Amino acid sequence: MSLRNFLAEEAIQHVGVNVDDMQLSKEFYINILGGVFIAEITGIDGEEWTTILNADVKTAPQLGAGDALDVCFISFGNSAVELLRYYNKGSGLTHNANVSVDANEQGVAGKHISFNLAADINTKEFFDKLCDATASMPCVSLNKGDVHQLGPDGPLGGWNCFFMSGPNGERIEFNQIPKGRCNADANFSKAAEHFRKAAS
Numbered sequence: 001m002s003l004r005n006f007l008a009e010e011a012i013q014h015v016g017v018n019v020d021d022m023q024l025s026k027e028f029y030i031n032i033l034g035g036v037f038i039a040e041i042t043g044i045d046g047e048e049w050t051t052i053l054n055a056d057v058k059t060a061p062q063l064g065a066g067d068a069l070d071v072c073f074i075s076f077g078n079s080a081v082e083l084l085r086y087y088n089k090g091s092g093l094t095h096n097a098n099v100s101v102d103a104n105e106q107g108v109a110g111k112h113i114s115f116n117l118a119a120d121i122n123t124k125e126f127f128d129k130l131c132d133a134t135a136s137m138p139c140v141s142l143n144k145g146d147v148h149q150l151g152p153d154g155p156l157g158g159w160n161c162f163f164m165s166g167p168n169g170e171r172i173e174f175n176q177i178p179k180g181r182c183n184a185d186a187n188f189s190k191a192a193e194h195f196r197k198a199a200s
Contacts, residue, residue, distance in 0.1 A: 014080035035074035061086035103171035112171035158182020
């Protein structure tokens with residue numbers, strides 16, 4: 001049973017990233033990657049929010065008993081990134097009862113954000129500039145010096161990808177998929193069109 005007709009045409013609204021340093025994270029996603037600030041709310045607390053966000057998990061942040069949450073939404077056009085910082089109101093320290101593993105150590109239920117690169121840019125130049133721009137961010141590390149090319153054949157033919165660790169140790173991917181010129185774009189575009197029509 002598909003519940004497709006309950007979803008909007010552009011179905012993915014945002015991807016959330018739990019962060020330790022909100023200012024550093026905004027520097028990366030807004031000033032370096034060029035995302036556009038949408039809104040920020042600070043000091044969210046209250047027992048209702050604990051239930052909404054964390055159900056009854058006792059090791060999660062307790063927004064009704066000493067913890068709080070700051071959120072910042074950043075637009076990347078087709079979807080947004082939400083930065084979330086849970087912290088103790090008394091100490092100001094980020095909540096870390098359940099520490100997540102770093103980007104390159106993820107296992108089951110690991111997550112990542114993926115960004116599209118423009119089709120005709122020099123990817124090596126982009127990654128060199130990204131290295132320079134993030135030189136002062138200790139958690140940022142690039143897995144390789146350039147994108148990995150999957151080659152022209154197969155259902156993802158033409159897909160070029162790259163992974164890195166972001167400013168909070170989050171896993172970030174960059175893709176360069178030539179529009180209208182490869183199997184990967186054709187298959188993604190066909191599936192997206194099918195998804196949009198399914199709700200009509």
